[in-house]
Amino acid sequence: MCFILVIVLCMTGCARGTSEGTVPVTEKKAVSEDAAYEETSSTRESQPGSTQEEERSSETETESETQSVPDETGSESETQSTQEETTESTTEETTKEAAPAQKKLVVIDAGHQRHQNKEKEPLGPGSSELKKKVSSGTEGKTSGLAEYELNLILALKVQAILEERGYEVLQIRTTHDVDISNAERATVANEAGADAFIRIHADGSENPEVHGCMTICQTKSNPWNADLYPQSKALSEAILEEMGDATGAKKNKVWETDTMTGINWCEVPVSIVEVGYMSNPDEDRKLGTEAYQDMIAEGIANGIDRYFEEQEE
Numbered sequence: 564m565c566f567i568l569v570i571v572l573c574m575t576g577c578a579r580g581t582s583e584g585t586v587p588v589t590e591k592k593a594v595s596e597d598a599a600y601e602e603t604s605s606t607r608e609s610q611p612g613s614t615q616e617e618e619r620s621s622e623t624e625t626e627s628e629t630q631s632v633p634d635e636t637g638s639e640s641e642t643q644s645t646q647e648e649t650t651e652s653t654t655e656e657t658t659k660e661a662a663p664a665q666k667k668l669v670v671i672d673a674g675h676q677r678h679q680n681k682e683k684e685p686l687g688p689g690s691s692e693l694k695k696k697v698s699s700g701t702e703g704k705t706s707g708l709a710e711y712e713l714n715l716i717l718a719l720k721v722q723a724i725l726e727e728r729g730y731e732v733l734q735i736r737t738t739h740d741v742d743i744s745n746a747e748r749a750t751v752a753n754e755a756g757a758d759a760f761i762r763i764h765a766d767g768s769e770n771p772e773v774h775g776c777m778t779i780c781q782t783k784s785n786p787w788n789a790d791l792y793p794q795s796k797a798l799s800e801a802i803l804e805e806m807g808d809a810t811g812a813k814k815n816k817v818w819e820t821d822t823m824t825g826i827n828w829c830e831v832p833v834s835i836v837e838v839g840y841m842s843n844p845d846e847d848r849k850l851g852t853e854a855y856q857d858m859i860a861e862g863i864a865n866g867i868d869r870y871f872e873e874q875e876e
C-alpha cells in the first residue's frame with residue numbers, strides 16, 4: 564500500500580518536472596531550490612523556448628496591462644496573479660525557515676547570441692516604434708572574442724559567485740545557439756519574478772581610445788516602467804561603483820535611456836552592465852583574460868549585494 568503511494572507520488576513529481584516551462588513561477592522556484600544544479604540548468608535551457616511561445620501567444624499584452632492597473636477588478640488574470648502571490652509568499656516563508664539568508668532571485672541575461680535576429684519587435688509594450696529583436700553585438704580584435712561569447716563567460720562567473728553567496732540565479736541563455744529577442748528576455752525575468760535583472764554586455768566605439776565601464780537603466784519618465792526607475796537607478800549605481808572598484812576600470816556613467824527594448828519591457832528592476840570597450844586594444848586584451856573576467860564578475864556580484872543591502876535599509 565505504502566509502496567504504491569510512493570510510486571504515485573514519484574510519478575506526480577516527474578510529471579511536474581517535465582512541464583517545468585509552463586508551470587507558474589512559484590513552482591519553478593520551489594523546484595530549483597530543492598534540485599541539484601544539473602536540474603536547474605536543464606530548467607534554464609527549456610525555459611527560453613517555452614517563453615518564446617508564451618510571448619507569441621500573448622502579444623496583445625492584456626496580462627501585463629492588467630497587472631499594471633491594480634484598480635481594474637474582476638478579470639481572470641488578476642485573480643490568478645493574486646493567487647500566485649499568495650502561494651509565493653508561502654513559499655518564501657518556508658524558504659526563510661530552511662535557510663538563514665533570504666534568497667533573492669537574480670536573472671542574468673548574457674547579451675546577444677551567435678546569430679542576430681533582424682526581425683523587429685516593439686520598443687516597449689504597445690509601442691509602434693520597432694527595433695531589431697537581437698543585434699549582433701561587438702567583437703574584440705585583440706581578445707579574439709565575440710561579445711556574445713564574453714557576455715556568457717561573465718554571466719556564468721557571476722552566477723557562480725551569487726549562488727555561493729546564497730542567491731538563486733536564472734540564466735536567460737547558457738548556449739550561444741538560441742534565438743531570444745530582447746523583449747522576450749525581459750519577459751523571462753518578469754515571469755520569474757526577478758528581484759534584479761542583470762543584462763551583461765560589452766561596448767564598442769569607433770574611437771579606439773574610449774574605455775571604461777558603464778551601466779544603463781530607464782529614465783524617470785520612461786513611458787512603460789518609470790515606477791521602476793528608482794530601483795533600477797540604484798542597482799545601476801551600485802554595480803558601476805563596485806565593478807569600477809574591483810577592476811580599476813574607469814567608471815563612465817549610469818546612462819539613463821528609454822531606447823533599450825530589453826529595459827522597456829521590464830516589470831522588475833533592471834540594469835544593463837557594459838563591462839568595457841572591446842574596441843579599445845588595452846581594455847579588450849584584459850577582457851580576454853580570466854583574471855580580469857573574475858574581477859568583473861566579483862564587482863558585479865558586489866554591486867548586487869550592495870543594492871540589496873541599500874534596499875533593506
Ligand SMILES: [Zn+2]
Nearest residue numbers: 674700764765
Ligand atoms: Zn551588447
